[in-house]
Amino acid sequence: MKAQPQASHFIDGKYVEDTAGTVIESIFPATGEVIARLHAATPAIVDKAIASAKRAQKEWAAFSPTARGRILRKAADIMRERNRELSELETLDTGKPIQETIVADPTSGADSLEFFGGIAPTALNGGQIPLGGDWAYTKRVPLGVVVGIGAWNYPQQIACWKAAPALAAGNAMVFKPSEVTPLGALKIAEILIEAGLPKGVFNVIQGDRDTGPLLVSHPDVAKVSLTGSVPTGRKVAGAAASQLKHVTMELGGKSPIIVFDDADIESAISGAMLGNFYSSGQVCSNGTRVFLHTAVKERFLSRLKERTEAIVLGDPQDEATQMGPLVSHGQLEKVLGYIEKGKAEGARLITGGGIPNAVSGEGFYVQPTVFADVTDDMTIAREEIFGPVMCVLDFEDEADVIARANATEFGLAGGVFTADISRAHRVVDQLEAGTLWINTYNLCPVEIPFGGSKQSGFGRENSAAALEHYTELKTVYVGMGKCEAPY
Numbered sequence: 001m002k003a004q005p006q007a008s009h010f011i012d013g014k015y016v017e018d019t020a021g022t023v024i025e026s027i028f029p030a031t032g033e034v035i036a037r038l039h040a041a042t043p044a045i046v047d048k049a050i051a052s053a054k055r056a057q058k059e060w061a062a063f064s065p066t067a068r069g070r071i072l073r074k075a076a077d078i079m080r081e082r083n084r085e086l087s088e089l090e091t092l093d094t095g096k097p098i099q100e101t102i103v104a105d106p107t108s109g110a111d112s113l114e115f116f117g118g119i120a121p122t123a124l125n126g127g128q129i130p131l132g133g134d135w136a137y138t139k140r141v142p143l144g145v146v147v148g149i150g151a152w153n154y155p156q157q158i159a160c161w162k163a164a165p166a167l168a169a170g171n172a173m174v175f176k177p178s179e180v181t182p183l184g185a186l187k188i189a190e191i192l193i194e195a196g197l198p199k200g201v202f203n204v205i206q207g208d209r210d211t212g213p214l215l216v217s218h219p220d221v222a223k224v225s226l227t228g229s230v231p232t233g234r235k236v237a238g239a240a241a242s243q244l245k246h247v248t249m250e251l252g253g254k255s256p257i258i259v260f261d262d263a264d265i266e267s268a269i270s271g272a273m274l275g276n277f278y279s280s281g282q283v284c285s286n287g288t289r290v291f292l293h294t295a296v297k298e299r300f301l302s303r304l305k306e307r308t309e310a311i312v313l314g315d316p317q318d319e320a321t322q323m324g325p326l327v328s329h330g331q332l333e334k335v336l337g338y339i340e341k342g343k344a345e346g347a348r349l350i351t352g353g354g355i356p357n358a359v360s361g362e363g364f365y366v367q368p369t370v371f372a373d374v375t376d377d378m379t380i381a382r383e384e385i386f387g388p389v390m391c392v393l394d395f396e397d398e399a400d401v402i403a404r405a406n407a408t409e410f411g412l413a414g415g416v417f418t419a420d421i422s423r424a425h426r427v428v429d430q431l432e433a434g435t436l437w438i439n440t441y442n443l444c445p446v447e448i449p450f451g452g453s454k455q456s457g458f459g460r461e462n463s464a465a466a467l468e469h470y471t472e473l474k475t476v477y478v479g480m481g482k483c484e485a486p487y
């Protein structure tokens, strides 16, 4: 098999197998071929991983932040040296074109290790509080063993976005990748060990929706960071809350992009295409409701159609390919189902709308699709599709479009295209979302906080803000005189 790892799990610095676990197959989405066969973690493997993390965390937390940072930065360097190999693996596991994975996946993971490695020595400082004669100080301390659970769209990036701040702060992690894309996280674990990370500080175990709860409810786990859908988020946050555990929830969205009539239209089309077609539309923060001012509607749609029809679909391993398949057969069925619903509910199909003739074969391909004349009540305007399906809705009035953009349970992201700077800031100020872009879309450098509001989650990844979610404050009151008591 093309991408078979040494074993399913990586625990305490080495590969571990337990064939009693149910079989997990990674499928190359462009051909349907099985590229690796692994096993889900049994309860014994889960216990072993958590015990290893628990032991290693004490040792790791005793390193100075500078020493921890040095190891993370070394891991970032190794990731960059192996960028091609890691990107090829990501392409096999996810079906995303090599053109994307080579710039956006391991690279973004390396950025995160480098960033948190770099700020560890300064961003974990506590404070000193004068109290007259007495005084107090605060320390930012790690939580202990934290669990990361990943989605399948950015497997290596997600593993690093969770591991880097967690480890920088002195925690140990047990990471469970999505059962659909089990491979990349194992490579991250190997690289961290090679960079000098003590054994057990970062462990990877495989598993699905039956394995996740074993991790979440384990008494030795202090926190869970999930990237996944809203329904899974509700389950995981609920289970964690019953044991008063910390959570970070990076969940789904149905984000708006608002294009005003004074916008640079070519640029707005680029933003809308990036925010709907990158990674075959399988991006949480996608701007899948494109609100278009009616004054620019027909001009925008005709150029959008032209540019969308020029997208090169094909073998994701080919450098020329701009769009690959969806990640799985299940995802293909789901997306095709939404496209049919869009047609049935009366949206106007501008382009796409089915399986492409030229590529297909056994792969999970769908055409980049644009619907216009979409109304707020249509299913395709309300539910997260997670495929290359753009919904264009009309508007004329600013206050009205803001209210409509906010009329959703989600609140992950949003974007505004306009030449009027006052309007840009006024509008984003009123949009209910965690991350907003003005005159661009979907850029997520590690320096800026990323995360959702409303049902799209809570907590933030990236930037120094992420460290707050992997630490807690310890306060020490220092009495400088005699202890006074009334009795």
Ligand SMILES: NC(=O)c1ccc[n+]([C@@H]2O[C@H](COP(=O)([O-])OP(=O)(O)OC[C@H]3O[C@@H](n4cnc5c(N)ncnc54)[C@H](O)[C@@H]3O)[C@@H](O)[C@H]2O)c1
Pocket (backbone or CB within 6 Å): 149, 150, 151, 152, 153, 154, 176, 177, 178, 179, 207, 208, 209, 210, 211, 212, 213, 216, 227, 228, 229, 230, 231, 232, 233, 235, 236, 249, 250, 251, 252, 253, 283, 284, 285, 384, 386, 412, 451, 452, 457
């Ligand atoms: N906000 C973000 O940063 C972000 C990024 C990527 C994807 N997403 C979201 O993820 C979704 C797509 O990914 P997916 O289909 O892998 O999501 P999913 O919710 O089906 O699965 C996510 C992960 O949770 C695990 N899981 C499932 N049930 C569980 C349970 N009861 N307890 C513990 N773990 C459980 C899965 O095995 C998987 O590893 C979309 O909704 C997308 O918007 C969000």
Ligand SMILES: C[N+](C)(C)CC=O
Pocket (backbone or CB within 6 Å): 153, 154, 282, 283, 284, 285, 444, 450
């Ligand atoms: C975080 N991001 C936007 C890069 C990928 C989400 O699916």
Ligand SMILES: [K+]
Pocket (backbone or CB within 6 Å): 025, 026, 027, 028, 029, 092, 093, 094, 180, 181, 182
């Ligand atoms: K796969």
